Amino acid sequence: MDRWFFSDARGGWGSYTGHIDRRCYPNSSNRGVHIWGSTTVDGEPRLVAGFATFNRLQVQEMLKFLGIIYKAESFPWVILNAKGLFFEADGAGGQILDFEDAASVTTTRTQNLRLDPKNVKVVPDGHYMWFRRNGTRLMNEMPVLKEWLLSSRVVTAPGSAKQSGSGTATPSRKDKIRPERRELDGRCRVTGRLALDRGEPRGKDWSALHSAHVFPLGWITELNLKQLFSTAAFKMVKELGLDKQDLLINTILMDARVHGWFDDYRFGIWPVEEDGQWYGKIFRFEHNQCDVDGEWLLAAARPAKCLRPAHGKRETGEQRQARERDEKDRKEDKTRYNMTNESALRELLKVHFETCLHWHVKGMGWDK
Numbered sequence: 001m002d003r004w005f006f007s008d009a010r011g012g013w014g015s016y017t018g019h020i021d022r023r024c025y026p027n028s029s030n031r032g033v034h035i036w037g038s039t040t041v042d043g044e045p046r047l048v049a050g051f052a053t054f055n056r057l058q059v060q061e062m063l064k065f066l067g068i069i070y071k072a073e074s075f076p077w078v079i080l081n082a083k084g085l086f087f088e089a090d091g092a093g094g095q096i097l098d099f100e101d102a103a104s105v106t107t108t109r110t111q112n113l114r115l116d117p118k119n120v121k122v123v124p125d126g127h128y129m130w131f132r133r134n135g136t137r138l139m140n141e142m143p144v145l146k147e148w149l150l151s152s153r154v155v156t157a158p159g160s161a162k163q164s165g166s167g168t169a170t171p172s173r174k175d176k177i178r179p180e181r182r183e184l185d186g187r188c189r190v191t192g193r194l195a196l197d198r199g200e201p202r203g204k205d206w207s208a209l210h211s212a213h214v215f216p217l218g219w220i221t222e223l224n225l226k227q228l229f230s231t232a233a234f235k236m237v238k239e240l241g242l243d244k245q246d247l248l249i250n251t252i253l254m255d256a257r258v259h260g261w262f263d264d265y266r267f268g269i270w271p272v273e274e275d276g277q278w279y280g281k282i283f284r285f286e287h288n289q290c291d292v293d294g295e296w297l298l299a300a301a302r303p304a305k306c307l308r309p310a311h312g313k314r315e316t317g318e319q320r321q322a323r324e325r326d327e328k329d330r331k332e333d334k335t336r337y338n339m340t341n342e343s344a345l346r347e348l349l350k351v352h353f354e355t356c357l358h359w360h361v362k363g364m365g366w367d368k
Helices: 059-069 104-111 177-185 222-228 231-240 256-263 317-332 343-360
Strands: 033-037 047-051 077-081 126-134 137-140 209-213 251-255 267-274 277-284
Touching (some): 177 251, 209 256, 231 343
Antiparallel strands (some): 077 126, 209 251, 267 277
16 A cells, blocks of 8 residues: 555544545455455555456465555465455445454454465455465565556656667657458457448548557667566567567557557456466456447457449449448457467567556555
């Protein structure tokens, strides 16, 4: 939890005299799962993370994501079902109890109801607590956050900017990538929305579909890539020349609204392996301002079976009905995109997703 919400003076919540109520957990209404550190300071609880499961987030996935944003590799840790009261009676407003006299940490440790790191069931809404494991003993722990370089697309330089100095030049956008991506995908790869076919000579209307960059061009420098990607992934994207040029592999066709939500990290696409094949699982991070309801990154649109008649020729009612049925089937096609041979795209999506976690999951989920 951000230290801005806490007092360094002894006396817990009551020692604060400013206009901010530090007991307020402002993002609580957007989360059903709340994870607390088992260490308190002057009776004040420390929030580790919060998730909105959307009936999709598995226990094993949640534990994996926590490991991404916290420095926990050097010691074994466990998450327990927390026992006790954490919110005031008006818990919907995120008012946190004063833990000065609470026995929640002790009771939680005694009950020892651990989450199984291999559990594939959806995480039940509720409160949980983080502990360090020392053999068979549980130790109180407040994990330390990992530093994260990619903080915002907004504050970075535009993709067309050129910076001086070795390893700092940002590649310019390539105009030819947009039409290439349009023709390859043919539809929004998240919602399935097709480009409107207006017939010849006007062609398809692409105004509502954008070629979205997975990794923002303003951050593509050799230094940033080296810091954000694993050693193997950095070698791969370096060999592709991502640090030197705008690449087709760094783009996905998206609906205009979805593109905005993606750039704002309101949802992410996590690579998942099933039976030796890789697919992109979609996770939302906000309830109110991101109504993406798809579960997987979709395959490109299949070619149309029924085309509009040539320019100057009329379309019969039967032809129109067949074409509209075909368009509906193509839009509703939920075939998942197989990313098994797209190792570079998987790595790019991972970094985007990890940024989502740092924005929306850690602590109160405010910081960008």
